[in-house]
Each structure stands twice: as structure tokens, then as C-alpha cells.
Amino acid sequence: MFFECKILKNKCTKGKYNIITPEIVTMYKSDYRKLMKKYENHEEVLSILYKKVKLHYKEQKCNDYKFERMHIKTKLGSYLSGGCGIGPSLMSSLIGSSLFTYINSTIRRLRFSLILIYCSLVTALCIYMLTIQDEQVEMYNLFLEILEDIEKENKNNDII
Secondary structure (H helix, E strand, O other), X not given: OEEEEXXXXXXXXXXXXXXXXXXXXXXXXXXXXXXXXXXXXHHHHHHHHHHHHHHHHHHOOOOOHHHHHHHHHHHHHXXXXXXXXXXXXXXXXXXXXXXXXHHHHHHHHOOHHHHHXXXXXXXXXXXXXXHHHHHHHHHHHHHHHHHHHHXXXXXXXHHO
């Protein structure tokens, strides 16, 4: 996505703006996996990634952080509006409707062990999907915090 932006400082006059959050997301995910293998402490990994992502955002020139924040809030919208995201909501509605539709005829034919295996698999899949989405929400919230800190630093530097 390209947007035209006007920068008030003399560093850039006018140019095309590329949203860099998607490339930071791929960097974050690969580094997160590597760091989680190296360090056992989740807070330490987040601290390292916070510094790394903040440095990456600062290295970009001619950034208008409003576009970055809009992109991140758009990504967060699907997770926050439904409570648990699109995937688990769809999964739970499909499971609920299928159970209530076929409960009378199928229960009589199925054994208790098959019903238990089915419910266990569905529960495990839903927990897995929720875990993935929880990590993504944490990542996007971290990005929002970083952008707010950078904007505060820029305002303080402009005042001085």
C-alpha cells in the first residue's frame, strides 16, 4: 500500500509512503520463535523484541506513524470485536450447530468413546487457534505501544 504524505520537517518534502508493519510482523514472528528457544522467560523475550522493533521503526525515514497505527488497529479489530477472533468464532458456531442438528440421530449410533474423541479433538483445535490469536494480539499491542512511545519522543524533541 502506498500513500502520499507530507512531512513538515525539512528532511522530506513529499513522497510515497510504504506501510512497514507487515515486514516487521514477519521479523517479529521469526525472532520470537528463536528467542523463545534461547530464553525461557517470556517477559525477557518481549523486552528484547520491544527494543528491536522500536529500533526498526526509528530507522525508517519519512514515517507518518498515523498510517502505521491505522494498519495495526485494523488488524486488531477482528480480534477485539468478536472477543476471540474470526477463526474460533466460526469453529464454535459450526460445532454448535452440527451438534444440535445431529444429536438425536447420531448419538444413538455412536459409541461413547467416539463422542469423547470428537469432543477432545475439537477442544484441542479451538485452544490451539485461541493461543495463536492471543500471540498476535499481544504482538499488535506491542507495536501500538512502540509507536506511541516514538511519537512521544518525537514531540519531546520538537519542543526542545
